[in-house]
Amino acid sequence: MQAASNIHSLERQLAHGTIGFAPLFMRQTIETAQSGTTIFFEGDAACHVFRIVRGNVRICRFLSDGRRLIIGFLGAGDLVGLSFRNRYMFAGEAIDEVSFSRMNKRTLEEELQLVPELRLQLLSQLRDEISAAQDHMLLLSHKNAEQRVCTFLLHRLERNEGRDGRTISLPMVRTDIADHLGMTIETVSRTLTKLVAKGILLPAEKHQFKVVNRSALARAADEDPDDDSEDADSGARYAGTRYQ
Amino acid sequence: MQAASNIHSLERQLAHGTIGFAPLFMRQTIETAQSGTTIFFEGDAACHVFRIVRGNVRICRFLSDGRRLIIGFLGAGDLVGLSFRNRYMFAGEAIDEVSFSRMNKRTLEEELQLVPELRLQLLSQLRDEISAAQDHMLLLSHKNAEQRVCTFLLHRLERNEGRDGRTISLPMVRTDIADHLGMTIETVSRTLTKLVAKGILLPAEKHQFKVVNRSALARAADEDPDDDSEDADSGARYAGTRYQ
DNA sequence: CGGGCCCTTGAAGGCCCTCAACGGAGGTGG
DNA sequence: CCACCTCCGTTGAGGGCCTTCAAGGGCCCG
Numbered sequence: 001m002q003a004a005s006n007i008h009s010l011e012r013q014l015a016h017g018t019i020g021f022a023p024l025f026m027r028q029t030i031e032t033a034q035s036g037t038t039i040f041f042e043g044d045a046a047c048h049v050f051r052i053v054r055g056n057v058r059i060c061r062f063l064s065d066g067r068r069l070i071i072g073f074l075g076a077g078d079l080v081g082l083s084f085r086n087r088y089m090f091a092g093e094a095i096d097e098v099s100f101s102r103m104n105k106r107t108l109e110e111e112l113q114l115v116p117e118l119r120l121q122l123l124s125q126l127r128d129e130i131s132a133a134q135d136h137m138l139l140l141s142h143k144n145a146e147q148r149v150c151t152f153l154l155h156r157l158e159r160n161e162g163r164d165g166r167t168i169s170l171p172m173v174r175t176d177i178a179d180h181l182g183m184t185i186e187t188v189s190r191t192l193t194k195l196v197a198k199g200i201l202l203p204a205e206k207h208q209f210k211v212v213n214r215s216a217l218a219r220a221a222d223e224d225p226d227d228d229s230e231d232a233d234s235g236a237r238y239a240g241t242r243y244q
Numbered sequence: 245m246q247a248a249s250n251i252h253s254l255e256r257q258l259a260h261g262t263i264g265f266a267p268l269f270m271r272q273t274i275e276t277a278q279s280g281t282t283i284f285f286e287g288d289a290a291c292h293v294f295r296i297v298r299g300n301v302r303i304c305r306f307l308s309d310g311r312r313l314i315i316g317f318l319g320a321g322d323l324v325g326l327s328f329r330n331r332y333m334f335a336g337e338a339i340d341e342v343s344f345s346r347m348n349k350r351t352l353e354e355e356l357q358l359v360p361e362l363r364l365q366l367l368s369q370l371r372d373e374i375s376a377a378q379d380h381m382l383l384l385s386h387k388n389a390e391q392r393v394c395t396f397l398l399h400r401l402e403r404n405e406g407r408d409g410r411t412i413s414l415p416m417v418r419t420d421i422a423d424h425l426g427m428t429i430e431t432v433s434r435t436l437t438k439l440v441a442k443g444i445l446l447p448a449e450k451h452q453f454k455v456v457n458r459s460a461l462a463r464a465a466d467e468d469p470d471d472d473s474e475d476a477d478s479g480a481r482y483a484g485t486r487y488q
Numbered sequence: 489c490g491g492g493c494c495c496t497t498g499a500a501g502g503c504c505c506t507c508a509a510c511g512g513a514g515g516t517g518g
Numbered sequence: 519c520c521a522c523c524t525c526c527g528t529t530g531a532g533g534g535c536c537t538t539c540a541a542g543g544g545c546c547c548g
Binding site for chain 2: 061064084085089116119122123124129130131133134138140179181182222
């Protein structure tokens with residue numbers, strides 16, 4: 001019941017077609033992980049599939065020299081582990097206090113044999129993961145710092161959609177964002193500062209921003225900013241077309 | 245029978261677990277596509293799944309401004325289209341003369357309902373795609389030009405493994421490599437020149453290189469080249485540990 | 489209050505991109 | 519057969535974007 005208490009999480013599950021798995025996890029006990037702890041390790045035997053009930057999780061891969069790539073961030077209602085063969089290909093770490101339940105992979109596979117509907121959900125989930133990975137490859141290969149940050153902010157905005165439609169929640173630290181977008185924390189920070197100066201964002205509470213100009217944010221996320229004059233004092237430029 | 249005639253293709257299929265699909269495609273007619281032509285378009289209704297019999301195919305996604313990302317390259321024995329929902333998320337273009345067969349997606353789905361073994365093969369294929377996409381994100385986010393090119397060359401080498409173990413075939417043009425690795429053609433060219441100067445590669449026939457020093461190539465692919473002195477005259481440095 | 493973590497801001501430098509020119513290979517037509 | 523064109527690959531010069539290095543401030547907690 002706990003999972004269904006969050007209407008936005010429910011919407012996301014319906015959209016992603018993972019609602020079919022939810023009843024299976026309802027029978028499992030709920031565990032908690034403290035901020036900064038690891039829920040599963042890269043390279044471990046992949047015995048379980050996880051479902052996040054509350055909190056935020058980062059999905060990490062490491063290079064041999066210690067550098068890190070964050071594949072993505074998970075929130076309430078998200079599943080992780082369906083794409084593993086024998087070993088976890090990445091680690092899952094709690095960003096804040098996380099509640100989750102786990103399910104034995106063998107049990108899940110038996111269910112998959114019995115329920116055709118579940119198989120379709122699984123396919124849908126995997127295809128979403130592939131699609132998301134390809135979108136992210138596009139970001140990493142061709143987008144500049146501002147486009148990366150704006151794309152990321154839009155994704156976070158859509159994820160939180162339903163509150164007031166213009167609040168972005170960033171529970172992760174700058175290092176996480178940097179390792180997700182293939183940048184340094186300094187460049188992330190500078191880019192956010194620039195977006196505030198441009199009048200697109202407004203700093204709100206800790207780990208939150210307000211979106212002042214959503215269309216400008218969307219434009220900055222996808223288009224080439226060649227025509228930008230790059231002046232800090234041009235912050236009022238977008239004020240006339242304020243969103244909403 | 246044509247597909248089984250290539251022993252390397254067969255090995256790859258066994259490793260990737262896609263051999264189960266091959267018999268289904270044997271019943272289909274074989275089509276050909278000339279170099280440069282498009283086999284399926286991004287955005288089109290995804291009615292078919294394709295299987296490459298001969299030749300090379302590039303998988304492309306485009307940004308709004310015309311820039312291009314090449315997700316990957318396919319060769320004999322490879323399948324494409326299993327990860328689509330309703331529309332092709334990317335285009336498939338023939339690099340050289342390509343033979344392929346196609347299969348109606350509806351037919352495939354009926355087979356999937358009947359044959360549990362096929363379902364496992366499908367899952368395996370999708371997990372491989374996710375894994376490859378994540379590896380590529382790592383490349384795009386954290387590797388420099390030399391590491392990118394070396395990683396790509398190693399992949400090509402493994403793909404052609406069995407010939408003589410040290411010949412790399414690059415049927416695609418520089419623009420394709422650049423759009424795959426998130427670089428410009430100039431940087432790709434310069435990096436290849438540098439690898440030749442370092443004594444790691446040797447230019448061979450058109451669209452081919454010989455690997456002189458495979459361990460150096462592997463090291464350059466994954467490690468941070470901070471300790472490199474970057475001198476062209478240091479080309480003999482690796483000669484003492486020549487591979488094979 | 490001190491220390492650690494997080495974030496921001498500044499200055500300098502490097503890596504890669506952009507722009508440009510050139511040479512070779514392959515195809516076509518005079 | 520060769521001139522001509524196009525495509526492809528290479529090489530050079532210059533500049534821009536982002537990284538690296540460094541310093542400082544805010545916040546939290548022991």
